Amino acid sequence: MSKNQGSVLLLSLILSLIGLILISGLFTAYYRMIKIVFPIRVYSTVREAASGTVTLLATYIDNKYFSRIDQADCPRGTVEISNASAIRCCKANIRFKLTNYTETFTAEGMVCLISLASASGFSALPVIGGGGMTLPYNCDNYPCVYSITSTAYGPQGVSAYVEAVYVK
Numbered sequence: 001m002s003k004n005q006g007s008v009l010l011l012s013l014i015l016s017l018i019g020l021i022l023i024s025g026l027f028t029a030y031y032r033m034i035k036i037v038f039p040i041r042v043y044s045t046v047r048e049a050a051s052g053t054v055t056l057l058a059t060y061i062d063n064k065y066f067s068r069i070d071q072a073d074c075p076r077g078t079v080e081i082s083n084a085s086a087i088r089c090c091k092a093n094i095r096f097k098l099t100n101y102t103e104t105f106t107a108e109g110m111v112c113l114i115s116l117a118s119a120s121g122f123s124a125l126p127v128i129g130g131g132g133m134t135l136p137y138n139c140d141n142y143p144c145v146y147s148i149t150s151t152a153y154g155p156q157g158v159s160a161y162v163e164a165v166y167v168k
Contacts, residue, residue, distance in 0.1 A: 038077065038094045040104065046154035049096045050162040053107040053150035056094065061111065061146055061168050066090065067139050069113045078111075087112050098154060107152035114165070116142040143167050 038056065043049040060066065065075045074080045074090035081089040089112040095104045116139070146166045153159050 038092065040095050040097060042097045042099060044099050045160075046098070046105075046152045046158050047160040047162075049098070049105070049107055049154070050150045050152035050160040052096070053094050053109045053152060054148050054162050054164050057092070057109050057111055057148050057150070058164070058166050061148075061166060066111050066113070066146070067144075069111070070139075081110065087114065096152070101155060103155075105152065105154050107150050109148070109150045112147040112149075114145045114147050116144055139168070 041049075041052060041056075043052055060075075069088050069090060074088075078090040078092045081091045089110050091108060091110045094107045094109055096107055097104055144167070146168065147163070148166050149161070149163045151159055151161045
């Protein structure tokens, strides 16, 4: 093998590695752009799965996926749910597994923006009329109060329901 062939081989390996890193980065960015990734977790009971779904949705609230729920569409990977109270809610179907079972089950999680928590000594600012705020306040200026619900469906018709109020 000559000196030129060795350097060409080394250069082609380096360029291949750079291309692989670039393609994997683009794939990751594309996949995240499409929708929120809800990982499949394993729980021991259906009740634990419902509670875990609420915790998972609270984590997504912390990461600001639902910060503009009052002004824009629901985040990708969720579906907007309209209800009689005009409070905007986003629903997500989250899959999970149970120990001792091979199949995958579903938990229906819902995140609703209830109100904005104002400064201490004042009442909360309600969300009204079509999902808009009463005043030009938003979650950047005040903590938002969310309702998080989860109904997990397990084997043989077993289900569990968990509801929480979350302030972020």
